[in-house]
Amino acid sequence: MKKIDYLSTLFVGIDIGSRTNVVSAIDFHQEYFIKMKSIPNAQGGAELLEDMIADVLNRHRDFHYVIIGLESTGFYGVHIANYLSSCNKLAPFSTHVYCLNPKEVANYKASFNSLDKNDGIDSFVIADFARVGRINIQPWRGSQYLALQRLTRHRLHITECIAREKTYLLNNIFLKFSEFAMLKNEEHPFSNKYGATAEALLTEFMTNEDLVNSSTEELIEFISRKSRNRISNPAETASLIQAAARNSYILDKCLYEPLTVSISSSFNCISAFKKELKAIDVAILRTVKGLNPTEYLILNSIPGIGKVYSAAILAEIGSIKCFRNNNSLAKYCGIVWKENQSGNFKADNTPMSKAGNRYLRYYIIEATNSVIRNCPEYKAFYDKKYAEVTTHQHKRALALTSRKFLRMLFGLLDKSQLYSLDKSR
Template identity: 65%
Template sequence: MKFDHLSTLCVGLDIGSRINFLTALNFDSDRLINMRPVPNASNGVEAMESMILAVLEANPQFRYLLIAMESTSFYGVHVANYLSTTDKLKPYGVKVFCLNPKTIANYRKSFTGLGKNDGIDSFIVADYVRAGRINIEPWRGAQYLALQRLTRQRRHINEAIAREKNYVLNNVFLKFSEFALLSGEESPVSDKFSATAEAILTEYKTTEDIANAPLKELIDFISASGHGRFSDPDQVASLLQKAARNSYRLDKALYEPITTSIACSFNCIRAFEKEQKALDKAIAATVAGLNPTEYQILKSIPGIGPVYAAGILAEIGSVRCFNSNNALAKYSGIIWRDNQSGEFDSEDTPMMKAGNRYLRYYLIQAAGSVVRYCPEYTDYYNKKFAEVPKHQHKRALALTARKLIRLIFGLLDKNQLYSPAKSR
C-alpha cells in the first residue's frame, strides 16, 4: 500500500479478550504512544480514540492515519468498527486493517532478541504499518460484516453437515456393511443420505429383518418411503435383500444402540439442512441491497449462484481494492510457493494458503461448480487433472480456481457480464 510516510501516523493494536495495547509510531520510529493498555470495552476504545486524536492534534504534520491489528477472531470486531467509522478521526482519512497473524509472526523474526508480550506485539504491528508492508483492503464496515457473518455461518453449517455424514457412515457400516460400501448400479439407493436410506437404516432394526422380509412388503416399503419416485422398486428391493444377506452380522445387543445413533445423526443432518436453507434466504436478502451490480456480474458466470456470489463479495468487498488479479489471488491464498535452486526446478510447489481462508473456500467451491457448467473450464480442469499422477483433483481444482480469479477480476474491473467470447 502506497502512502505519504512523513504525513502518516501508524498505529498498531494488540487485541485481547479483556485488554488491548496501543502503540503509535511516526516514520522515524519514534513511539508517540508507547504500548498503552486499555480495556477491551466501549470506554476503552473511546480512550484509544482520545489518545490517537491527542497525538494527531499535537503534531500538525500528520494528515493521514493508518491503524492495524492482528485478526483475532471476533475480539477486534467492535474496535475495528468503531475506529473506522468515528467522526473525530474521519478528517485524517482513517483506514483500519486486520492483518494475518502469520504475516506478523514472520515480520517479528526480523527483530532479533525481541521478547514476547502484548505490548511488544502492538509495536510490531505498528512498525509493520510504518514499513509500508500492508497489501490488503481496509475494514469495510457493518454491511459487509453482516453479509460475512451469514456466509461464514453457512460454511460452518456446511462443514457440520459433511462431518456428520462422515461420522454416520461409520455406524452404517457396523449395522449394514454392504449398504455402506456398495455404489453405482449394485447399490440399492444412489444417495445414502436420502429419505429412503434413512427409513431403511432406522425402521428395520437388523439386517436379518430386511433379508427375511417378504419381497412384496419390502417393495411397498420402498415405494412409500421414496414417495413413488423409484422407477423400478422391485429391483431396489432385490438389491437391498441381496446386500442384507451379504452383510456382517452383529450381536443382537448392538443393533438397538447403533440404530439409535444413526437416527440421531440423520436428525442432526436434517436440522442442519433446514438451517442452511434459512441462511440462503437471509444471504439473498442481505446481498441484494449491498452491491447489486457486482452481485449480478458474478451470478452471470455459469455455475456461480446466489450463495457463492454472496460469499465472494462478502470477503473481497469491492474489486477496486485490488490492483490486479494477482493481488486478489494473493489475498485469497491461491498462489504457489516457488521451489527452485540453480538448475533444479521442483514440480512439487505447495499452495501457500496464507490469505483469506473463507474467500479461498468460496472460490474453490465456485470453481468446482463452474467446471460442471462451463465447457472451457471443464476442458481446463481435465487437462490439469491428466498432467500429474497424484493429488489430481485437488491440484486441478485449485488451478481452475486460479483461472476463475482472472475471470472474476476482469469482469468486475470492466463492469461486464459474463459471455463465453469475452471469457476466452
C-alpha cells in the same frame, strides 16, 4: 484507492486481548507518540483510544493519514476494528484499519535480533509492520460488509457441520450394515446415501436379519412407498439391499438398538442443519440487496455461480478496486503455489499456499466447481488438467481451474462487464 504518504502517516498497533488491549503509535521514523498503553477492550476503551489518537493528530499537524493494525485473533478484535474504522474524530485522516495475519506478524517479529515477548512489544511490532509497508490485505470495510460476512461465514460453518455429521453417521452405518456403507456410488442402491429412503431403511429395520427375512414383495412395496415411486426399478434395488444385508457382518443383538438410535439422531441433525441452511440463504439474499449492486450483478452473470456464492464472494472481496491485479486477488485467496527451485533443480510438487482468506478460497473453489458444470470452456480446461497427472487429479484440476476462474472474475469486475462467452475467451 488513494495513495498514502507514509511520511505523514501515524502508524498504530493494537495487541488484542479478551479484556485489555495494548496500543502503540509511531511515525515513519519509529518515534513513539503512544507507548504501550493499556486500555479496556470495551466500548469505553474504544472511545478512550479514539481520543488518544485524535489528541496526537491534533497536536502534531504533520500527520494526514492513520493506519491502524491489529492481529486477527478470533472475534475479540471485531468491535474495536469496526469502531475505529467509522469513528468521527479519525474520519478526516483517511483512517485505514487492518486485521493482520498473526503468522505474518510473528515472522516479522523474528527479524528483530532482541525483542522481549510481552503485549507492549507486540503492539510496537504491529505498528512497525504497517510502517514498512508489509500490509497487502484490504482494510476493514464496515458494518454492512460485516453483516453479510457473518451470514456467509455461518453458512460455511453449517456446511462443515453437515459434512462432519455425515462422516460420523457413515461410521455408525458401517457398524450396523457394513456392506451398505461400503458400496460405491455406481453399486449403491440409492443415488443419495443420506436421503429419506435410505434413512427409513436404516432406522425402521432393526437388524440385517429383518431385511434378509423380509419377502421381496414387502421390501419392494416399502422402497416404493418411502421413495414416493421415484426409484425406477424397486425390484432391483430390493435385491441389492438383501444381498448387501446377507454379506454384512452379524452383530450381537444388544448392539442393534443403540446403533439405530444413533443413526436416527444423526439423520435428524442433518435434516435440521439443512433446514437452517435454507434460512441462512434467504437471509444472505436479503442482506446483499443494495450492497454494491453492480459487482453483485456481474458475479451473477457468470453461468452456474449462483446468488448465494456471489454474495459470499462479494462479502469477502468488498470492492475489486482494493486489488492491483488478479495476482494480488489470488494471493488474498491463498490460491497460489510456492516455487521450490535451487540451481538446476525445480520441484514438480508445489503445494498451494493457503495462507490467504480461507472463506474466500472456499467459495471461489465451490463457485468454480459449479461453473465447470455449466460452462463448456471451463469443463474442457478442467478435463485437460485432470488428464495431465495420475495423482491428486481432481484436487489439482479444480485448483488450477479456480485460478483461471479468478483471472476471469477479476477482469469482469475491474472493467465492470457482464459475462459473455466471447469476452471470457
